[in-house]
Amino acid sequence: MTVKDAILIIDDEVQIRRLLEITLSANGFKIIEASTGKEGVTFAASQQPNLIILDLGLPDIDGLEVVNKLREWYLKPIIILSVRNSEVDIVKALDNGANDYLTKPFRTGELLARIRVALRQNQNITENPVLEFGSLSIDLANHTVRKNN
């Protein structure tokens, strides 16, 4: 965990946002808050957070939609934090590209641990953003593809 990993919280509930803000900043994260899906997508693009905590029940667009939009370009971890606890919802969210799923009410310790896991796994990917297949190399960070350099 590097110092001041930025986390974007997308949740319409002030109270949850505040709780997360208090807890996560106390654990050394930099917190960005968004109360709607649109706002969330904008912040994700402008602030480039290392991780996103996303609620599914948003007032403007559904959380799943947000995941889809983010996943068009955002490769870092997305953790869903929602009151929806049915298997269908969980499977859908994970299949749509979320890395993890927690239901509210949640335990802070568990959330922190999962954030740590997600960030750790992500390091491996982000440290090596160039995929190579024989003579073909794809640079995910720079959106470039090279052949034989």
Add this chain to the structure above:
Amino acid sequence: MNNFDDNRPNPDELLASLLNEEEKGKRGKLKIFFGMCAGVGKTYSMLQTAQAEKIKGSEIIIGFIETHNRKETANLVEGFELIPRKSYEYKSTFVQEMDLDAIIARNPHIVLVDELAHTNAPGSRHAKRYQDVQELLENGINVYTTLNVQHLESRSETVAQITGVIVRETLPDEIFESADEVELIDLTPDELLQRLSEGKVYAPERSREAVENFFRRGNITALREMALRIVADRVDKQLHDYMQHKRIRGPWKSGLHLLVAIDYRQQSTRLLRLAKNLSYSMGAQIQALYVESSHKLTVKESEQLDKNIKLAKQLAIKFRINTNNDIVRAIVEYAQKENITHIIVGKPRVRNLYSVLRLGNFVNRLIRYSGNIDVYILGSDSQAKDNLGKKVSLPSFTSGYKQYFTVSVFVFLSSILCYFVKDLIGYQAVSFALLFLVSVLAIFFGTGPILLSAVLSALIWDVFFIPPQFTLHIDKPLDVLMLIMFFIIALLNGILTSRVRRQELKIRIREERTNALYQFTKDLTVISGLEEVTKVATNYIQKYFKLDCFIFIINDAGTLEYQSKHSSLNIFSENDMSIANWVFKNSIKAGKNTDTLPSSDYTYFPLMGNNSTIGVVAFKQFRVFTFGEEQFWEACLAQITGKYEREMLREAAKRTYIISESEKLYKILFNSLSHELRIPVATILGASDTLLVQDYAEDTRKKLYNEINTASIRLNRLIENLLNMSRLESGLISPRLDWCDIHDLANRVADSLQNELNLFKLSVIIPTNMPMVNIDFGLMEQVLHNLILNATQHSPAGSRIRVKFFYDNGSLTIQVMDRGTGFSVTEIHSVFNKFYRGKEAKAGGTGLGLSIVKGFVEAHKGTVSVENRQNGGALFTIKIPVEISDINTLNKTND
């Protein structure tokens, strides 16, 4: 019709065969052991077959067997379960009949029932055994039964002609035709006679008598031929059906279509039977037609006509009535319309010159007009007695004495009048006046009175007017001629007019019925609700049939329920009710004037809907319906049934709607409640968990405590709201009015919403002369709290929320204004509904807040309304009637 059409299976027929199969799956199967006469061994064969089936493992019982003390037969009966017969008391002797209910209750696989054509003893449920068998089949029980050829309705007359024995127990051909299997039990005449002489059929002395009367070789041969032919025809038809079923291309029966024209004479029964036989052997469809003319039927004639119609139905012949004075034209027109290939008419009996002329005319015209349609003229039966033959067919005297009296008075009065003016106009002109009178009377009175008036006026003219007066004697030959002509003209005039009138009357009756039916349909369409339908239907039946009826409709529990609430059902006994239930179950009419349970007080008709029987109508029928009335009655019932069915469907749809709506509501409530509960609980859990697991800095801990506190308040508010709602629901809210200061109220609410209001600018406007008001502080606090909270949730941060109070003329007004999104036109009416949440609403919220506002305000006998503000946002206005304290007002102003 071309060859191509001939070779193609008719889609309707295919469909019918499919439907037949489907229908038959549920019904029991009927197997008939069919023979030419008694003694051929039908019962014996039936028992043998049953034995064989039993060995295969079928459950077979005996419902009714007549062994006729024949030893071999009696031996075969052993080993079968026998349902004991039921005894009926009839004219102080006991008669034993098959116990139908016991068999149905026993519900075997196959039941043996001997002698299908048997007539049951009075007091049994059905008049005929074949009806018992029908009921068994309906209940899914297979039936084996026996039948002799002479009992077939269509053959009974021929049998009577051959053997001289009139058969009274007959079976409608339809039953025979619908049997699933027919097994012919055949014996050569020699063998039969052998058996007879050996006493195997009857006891020896009866045998001899039987051989001399009925079992003559010629008779037996004729009956045998008849039986063989019937079975052969049946096999032929089965082959046809089979080929149709398997889509085999083959020589389809041509589209022959017979039309038999009948009238009100007994001869027609023979005509119907012959035509039916002909249709059998030709493989043709058949229908019957009666042409109603202006001829007025006597009671006997109309009875015979009803009998003929009934026979046509029994013979499974489609029946129609047309009205036309020209019988030939009516027949031909109908035949052309229905694509009839053969017209069958009876040869009228030649009695006198008139009938010779009429016959010639009738036959000639029929042949001339019928074009390419074949005409069969069947000979009249010389043996059958035409007991109606002697009646005079011209006038019929059915008018009351009153009418005779009235016409006499008219004739006398006019005569007296004429007497005074006769010198003025001459006695000959008087005849015209009288003639005119008779013609006018003919419009209003029947044939009898007109005849009387013609005779009377002729006599009066002769005696009082034609010189010499006061004698019957007439001087001038011219006057004699005048008198004769006067009489004939008066007579013809009167009769012709009354004939036209009768025709008109018949048409009018039909028209009235059509109109009545039309009116009824119209009346039915505008009403709704089962009870209304019952009311209209009962009134209608009362009006047009003069019958008091009881309508029973199936309810949700599947039992019949009496519909009307105003008249009592006390007169309806348990027994009557059980008949109603039987009719409902079997969908067959029963009761008085029917073949089933004719001894009961009421007549019962099932109300048969499209898919199932939906109810029963019962009524006291004082006389049997005529054919026309029955048609009318059935049309009415069809209307009533259709309406009931629609109503029932509508109610079912309504119920489903309510259920789905409440399910939807439940889901909404569940979702919003679970959300509302989870958020604060999640906060409390998360915060407390954080505090427990890790040691944080002081200010973080404080923040977390604060969060727990806020979340608890939120939870508490939710519980408050739910409790308030349930109090409102149970009607337990009664405001405890107390004097209170509006400033206190506003401050209290602003304090409690401190957190939420942080982001907003709240302005509270209270006029300086605001008096103390008499309200329930607690309830109003909740009202204001909910409204302001609502405003914070729907307005952008930083906007202004105004709360304005003022008092005017006995009422307190509170207005809460925000700069939020307002409400759309479609939802503004629903905002106070329970669990209603705005379409644009943010996540969270139960949809209870505003409905509680409304409930509490109404508990204060006040009103709450909402409107959109001109520059955006919502405006809630509350008006509550309040008392004010003058002293307090004074104090305030003095401050």
